[in-house]
Amino acid sequence: MRIALAFAYDALRVNPIRTGLTALGMVIGTGSVILVSTIALSSREYVLGQIEGVGSNILWVYHEVAPLLASSSSMSDSLKLDDLYAVRENIPNLKAVAATVMGRDSMILDQRKSEVTLIGTNPDFRIIRNLKVLEGRFFDEDDERLRNRVCVVTEGLAAHIFPSGWTDDKKIKIYNVEFIVIGIFREGAETFGQSEISNETAMLPLSVMSFLLGSNTIDQIYASATRASLVPAASLALAEVIRSRHRPSAVYRIQNLTQILAAAGNIATALTMVLLLISAIALLISGIGIMNIMLVTVTERTREIGLRMALGAGRRAVRTQFLTEALVISIIGGLVGIVGGAGLPLLVRFLVEGVRIPISGWSILIAFGVSCLVGVIFGIIPAERASKLNPTEALRYE
Structure with missing residues (x-):
């Protein structure tokens, strides 16, 4: 693994701009997951705070009179x-x-x-x-x-x-x-x-x-x-x-904030799901970008791969090398995305007095885990292609 990391570092250092642009999608995707969770939590707390500010644990009752059925008997109710x-x-x-x-x-x-x-x-x-x-x-x-x-x-x-x-x-x-x-x-x-x-x-x-x-x-x-x-x-x-x-036929409406709180929670959950779906699409696109760049890298480094194999490197070592490169790109993008996604709410809290923006620790862990998973999944195809190259043909590649 140490050798694979060394090869990955050298390969990514050769093309820093390409590496940065490839990781950019992961930065956006990971950061958006954290920001979406932060927005959802903040919205939920704000809405619940507003509702509770109207009156905690409140319930009320009123007499409902149908306009067409109004009469002296109904009014007496x-x-x-x-x-x-x-x-x-x-x-x-x-x-x-x-x-x-x-x-x-x-x-x-x-x-x-x-x-x-x-x-x-x-x-x-x-x-x-x-x-x-x-x-x-x-x-x-x-x-x-x-x-x-x-x-x-x-x-x-x-x-x-x-x-x-x-x-x-x-x-x-x-x-x-x-x-x-x-x-x-x-x-x-x-x-x-x-x-x-x-x-x-x-x-x-x-x-x-x-x-x-x-x-x-x-x-x-x-x-x-x-x-x-x-x-x-x-x-x-x-x-x-x-x-x-009162009379059995009289209509009285009893209401409380439980239904409103539940509805607010459902709306916040639905909004979170929609925004997370958009974030997932961003992560998917970043994974496709990593796969495309890695496929191009395999083609560009065909002779290098052939030379490694000729010197005794096995298919597993080559596969591990390219999987490691994809994973490193994902980790770099994920870490930068986490810094941006968590740093922006912290900056707002620092600059605006009295504003409390909750940041979910779970969203950070999930975002980082998903970024690593995306790197591995979308790095499999390029890694497999590199490991299946014929050393003799690879050395002849121009």
Whole structure:
């Protein structure tokens, strides 16, 4: 093997440009495998982080009314405050339970009107939806119990209310009632307008919202399980409690993030497979390139092969020599590809503060192993052709 490596080194050193160009395909293929794995892992972590930022272990229920079937009886099946209390009392392993009542109204500020989204809810909603308080505070159980006319607003709405910066005594009018703005909040993760919280939203205690609307009807009940593994059981329990309190024909939808997380995982896996297929094609092409160059090398070195055989080298030694050359090219390309594929994410992590890009150790091992395998497989045909040359005819080759 030492002799084969020496011959391979000498042969590849003679044509460094050819060797480099031949290894380039392997560099691209190996590097792309690592980058694909890195992109897939980063995408998965980002998506899962965004989903979990909306609210960890969250589940919710709402009453579904078909537009053509709406009637007084079906409307009476709407969720009520008593349903919220029943969920709290009868379902274990829930760390927070909240209800929401949605609305829209004109907010009056300094004699100016603007349309805002209104959400009446209780303090647990902040825990369930992972809301971040940026200024002031969120309303608490005392505000809920005493029906205090307080509210918290989103950053987008706060920009209109506090053009000169936050103060704790600003008042706005909603439903012709004055409310004190006690805080500014935002969602735990960007939902791009797909959640119940719009850019300009005011959130107020559920008791106040119900009083202003003159109704104990609620739109949704949200809950958060203590652990992710308990979400399926909690969903079943939630369905049982709600349906036991209403007509059998009433339709209630119970949803959680488990399906969304699974769908996100499936999409990430499918994307990874597609990109890995493209990387595999690049490795295949690089293997074909190695085989072509090695076949050309065998033709160019026919006299050298004949001379080695005439001096006593066996077919096995010749075969090993050319297989070693193909393997060395693959290893060089694979190592350079690994450095590039792993180095680029590391460079991004170094240059961009706060960015975490995971690099899979398995992808590096697999990429290197595949590069070696490609070199051996595509080096077999040239090596066999070289080993089967007739020494006498090879020495006559011009």
